[in-house]
Amino acid sequence: MARMTMIEAIRDAMDVMMARDERVVVFGEDVGYFGGVFRCTAGLQQKYGKTRCFDAPISESGIVGTAIGMASYGLLPCIEIQFADYMYPAYDQIVSEAARLRYRSNGEFTCPMVIRMPTGGGIFGGQTHSQSPEALFTHVSGLKTVVPSNPRDAKGLLIAAIEDPDPVIFLEPKRLYNGPFDGHHDRPVTPWSKHDLSEVPTGHFNLPLGKASILREGAALTVLAYGTMVYVAQAAVEETGIDAEIIDLRTLIPLDLETIAASVRKTGRCVVVHEATLTSGFGAELAALVQENCFFHLEAPVARVTGWDTPYPHAQEWDYFPGSARVGRALVETMEA
Structure with missing residues (x-):
């Protein structure tokens, strides 16, 4: 067991799966050299190289479309959309291609990919950095939608999502990235201390999707x-x-x-x-x-x-x-x- 923030737990999940399965690739805007705007992928490019963790152009439809092609040919892409608000240019790819590939091909192709997205408010990001669009995904047959609330669940659910044979939307509440939110306050408070962090199992650890x-x-x-x-x-x-x-x-x-x-x-x-x-x-x-x-x-x-x-x-x-x-x-x- 180790004490982790949600950021650390998410990074650990990707690290575990990249070490375990060479088919796992991680990419998105700024996720490589910089390690992600929230630092969730920090160190992965240095550890696994630029072919396993790399930066993508500012093109959400291109990121998702590329991942769909990778998944259909046997890779296991775990991609990041920098904010959930940015996914709209890629929504057609998610709905019309990723969600339907298994059904359109009568099971000949599957789409085992994960789309990670920071969701919700709490950083004063305004209308284009703070939306909660989960209902846009839960309405679509063929997609699975996950929203963890703590580091332990984030790691276990992300590993399960990467191992799942179908596309998974993985929404990460950004207010919880660095520690539990103090729900007693309806205004910002000084958050997050090491004493509040979750105990997270080390190594490979998954939680079943679909279990509350x-x-x-x-x-x-x-x-x-x-x-x-x-x-x-x-x-x-x-x-x-x-x-x-x-x-x-x-x-x-x-x-x-x-x-x-x-x-x-x-x-x-x-x-x-x-x-x-x-x-x-x-x-x-x-x-x-x-x-x-x-x-x-x-x-x-x-x-x-x-x-x-x-x-x-x-x-x-x-x-x-x-x-x-x-x-x-x-x-x-x-x-x-």
């Missing part, structure tokens, strides 16, 4: 969250004193519906929390699934706490995020309904 984690057991209410919002949910539960069960989804597609349904049938209430906008966000899918599978066990409507239905507000970033106070109000209102 029950972070806190409870009997009164179920909270569904992922990424940064896991910490906000934990803070809200502590502040309200409600006996809530907190589930970290970890993988959005495939979704661990079995764990979700078992929890909601036990508690009878459910609150969904995510950073992305409300309308057509992944929380709408979660609410629909809970209603379809747990209707006769529900004691109150399923509640959602999300970002605003507006373009990302640079100046009001920390008001845009669901904070512990807003989540706490939803918990109380759901208990009183």
Whole structure:
């Protein structure tokens, strides 16, 4: 075991897989010599050479298209889109090619690739560096979508994603890169100390895609969250004193519906929390699934706490995020309904 930040855990996962399998290649904008804008790939080019870890032009469609060709011919590309906001020029390649290759070829070709993207806000990056576009991927058949919330999960899930035979969207909450987020504060605080870091297994270690984690057991209410919002949910539960069960989804597609349904049938209430906008966000899918599978066990409507239905507000970033106070109000209102 070793104590790591999420950045270190992600780098370690790629290092482990590059050493284990020479088919694994890493590339993207600034990921080679510089080691990535968030330093997730630092040292990999020096260790494995410029043919295994290299820089790409500023062309997201070119990066993804190249990776699709590599994957279809037997390599295992793990590519980085510098910010999730930059993936739109490559969206056609992701949806029309990567997600459909297995089906269009009747299984003759597969597309075992990982697309890593920093997601969400917290760095005052404004509208073009802070979006949470996970719903754009969960809607697409053929893609898997992963959002880790801690270093241990980040390493285990990234290794599982690299080993998966189909394309995986790996979204990394940038607010968690250097340590756990203090969910009790709805404004920036001095974050992250070495004492808060996760114990991460060394060497090869994977976690199955499609399996959620029950972070806190409870009997009164179920909270569904992922990424940064896991910490906000934990803070809200502590502040309200409600006996809530907190589930970290970890993988959005495939979704661990079995764990979700078992929890909601036990508690009878459910609150969904995510950073992305409300309308057509992944929380709408979660609410629909809970209603379809747990209707006769529900004691109150399923509640959602999300970002605003507006373009990302640079100046009001920390008001845009669901904070512990807003989540706490939803918990109380759901208990009183």
